[in-house]
Amino acid sequence: MTVLIETRGLSYRYPRRGEVLNEIDFKLEAGDRVALTGSNGAGKTTLLHLLVGLKKAKAGEIHAFGAQRREEKEFVEVRARAGFLFQDPDDQLFCPTVLEDVAFGPLNLGKARDEAMQLAHQALVSVGLEGFEERVTHQLSGGEKRMVTLASVLAMEPEVLLLDEPSNALDTKARWRLINILQELPQAMIIISHDDDFLDHLANRWVRLEDAKLFEDRRMIVPELRAVTV
Amino acid sequence: MSQNFEHSGTSWKGQRLKHDESMVDRLDPRVRIIVVSIFALAVVLSHDFYVLLLGLVSAVATAVIAQLNFKRTLRRVIAMDMFMIFLILMLPFTTPGEALFSIAGLPASKEGLLHALMIALKANAVVFALLALIGTMSAATLGHAMAHLRVPDKLVHLLLFTVRYLDVIGQEYKRMRRAMQARAFVMTVSKHTWRSVGYLIGMLLVHSLERSERIMDAMKCRGYKGQFYLMDDMVLQRQDYLFMMLSVPFFLLLIGLNFI
Numbered sequence: 001m002t003v004l005i006e007t008r009g010l011s012y013r014y015p016r017r018g019e020v021l022n023e024i025d026f027k028l029e030a031g032d033r034v035a036l037t038g039s040n041g042a043g044k045t046t047l048l049h050l051l052v053g054l055k056k057a058k059a060g061e062i063h064a065f066g067a068q069r070r071e072e073k074e075f076v077e078v079r080a081r082a083g084f085l086f087q088d089p090d091d092q093l094f095c096p097t098v099l100e101d102v103a104f105g106p107l108n109l110g111k112a113r114d115e116a117m118q119l120a121h122q123a124l125v126s127v128g129l130e131g132f133e134e135r136v137t138h139q140l141s142g143g144e145k146r147m148v149t150l151a152s153v154l155a156m157e158p159e160v161l162l163l164d165e166p167s168n169a170l171d172t173k174a175r176w177r178l179i180n181i182l183q184e185l186p187q188a189m190i191i192i193s194h195d196d197d198f199l200d201h202l203a204n205r206w207v208r209l210e211d212a213k214l215f216e217d218r219r220m221i222v223p224e225l226r227a228v229t230v
Numbered sequence: 231m232s233q234n235f236e237h238s239g240t241s242w243k244g245q246r247l248k249h250d251e252s253m254v255d256r257l258d259p260r261v262r263i264i265v266v267s268i269f270a271l272a273v274v275l276s277h278d279f280y281v282l283l284l285g286l287v288s289a290v291a292t293a294v295i296a297q298l299n300f301k302r303t304l305r306r307v308i309a310m311d312m313f314m315i316f317l318i319l320m321l322p323f324t325t326p327g328e329a330l331f332s333i334a335g336l337p338a339s340k341e342g343l344l345h346a347l348m349i350a351l352k353a354n355a356v357v358f359a360l361l362a363l364i365g366t367m368s369a370a371t372l373g374h375a376m377a378h379l380r381v382p383d384k385l386v387h388l389l390l391f392t393v394r395y396l397d398v399i400g401q402e403y404k405r406m407r408r409a410m411q412a413r414a415f416v417m418t419v420s421k422h423t424w425r426s427v428g429y430l431i432g433m434l435l436v437h438s439l440e441r442s443e444r445i446m447d448a449m450k451c452r453g454y455k456g457q458f459y460l461m462d463d464m465v466l467q468r469q470d471y472l473f474m475m476l477s478v479p480f481f482l483l484l485i486g487l488n489f490i
Binding site: 094 | 368
């Protein structure tokens with residue numbers, strides 16, 4: 001299996017929060033759909049940010065797409081090949097209209113305008129948003145915003161998808177649409193979520209962050225239930 | 231007070247003024263921006279009542295041609311007039327000159343009154359023209375037209391980002407405000423109110439800053455290298471040339487009348 005992204009001894013600490021990642025060794029291979037779980041503040045988002053160089057690791061190595069990545073310059077290529085879906089769609093959609101936003105990525109990759117338009121259109125069709133091109137981004141519903149952000153990531157034709165709580169704040173219908181679309185995608189993925197049912201439909205591998213360490217297993221964190229006497 | 235702030239600060243969503251489709255909509259946005267700019271300059275620099283009256287009449291006529299919604303337009307014009315009303319009321323009493331009448335022993339000068347009237351005419355003429363020609367396009371179109379006119383990128387981006395995030399920040403404000411109300415916060419004149427409102431504004435700034443960082447990250451993730459791309463071609467059509475040909479003699483008349 002081809003290894004797409006690999007970390008060796010990756011560590012990160014926040015000035016006040018302390019250590020969130022301690023010598024993490026992780027491999028993402030083609031075909032992997034990794035569910036990344038862990039409690040709030042465990043460092044899940046931090047890990048994804050480190051993988052694309054949005055944060056700088058305190059120690060350890062990141063290898064992505066066949067090369068070690070250390071500096072900002074080297075991460076530019078990683079970001080082009082690993083599509084990142086942010087927690088809050090409003091952070092990602094900054095262009096006035098949907099088409100501009102979806103075409104933003106391809107244009108940055110140096111695509112000609114017509115090609116970028118076509119990629120954007122295809123991406124919108126693939127997430128079921130045909131005809132949304134001229135809509136104004138901030139007037140979309142939460143579910144539509146989520147789908148547009150997914151389209152804007154897919155338009156860059158990434159090899160890996162990094163999804164940070166994609167099912168957040170989606171209604172049942174939008175959530176199912178998202179599951180169906182993601183199931184059809186060929187890319188390797190890392191999915192952060194607290195929605196176990198959502199992950200059940202998508203993941204083929206589970207990892208868990210706990211106490212700054214990464215565990216390759218699935219443990220349901222079920223709090224002790226106590227009988228309540230009325 | 232807070233309601234007013236919410237309304238004026240955050241209700242605008244970068245959308246055009248409500249109006250029926252009209253001839254003005256078919257004109258090229260760039261031409262509209264240029265014509266309005268020249269018109270505004272010509273009017274503001276004029277010191278002749280006939281010019282100003284002609285300016286106001288033609289601006290209102292343009293607004294009528296643009297099929298602006300009467301009520302909404304009036305509301306906006308009045309909102310602007312409210313800003314100036316004190317200035318206009320004060321001017322006659324503060325400008326020295328021939329006394330016309332006096333209130334409570336304070337003489338009002340003729341020069342001051344004329345000056346105030348002139349300012350009011352200028353402002354209203356410019357606002358009507360702006361609402362008719364610029365207000366009828368969405369902020370995104372305005373931004374793009376400005377970019378095509380070689381307005382510095384930074385200014386254009388500032389406009390487009392403001393349009394995009396004003397609403398998001400406004401909603402954040404409303405959310406926090408409601409959370410305060412839900413815990414029985416009532417605005418009064420007290421230290422507690424001042425402190426709480428201070429926290430609210432401070433929090434809003436912190437949230438906005440954090441959001442801007444997240445937006446920057448998201449843009450980087452999509453390969454942003456400091457450049458934006460314009461998607462639309464703007465091509466001048468027959469009606470644009472016609473409009474420009476009509477504007478030129480009008481401006482000549484407007485400016486020329488000053489020297490007669």
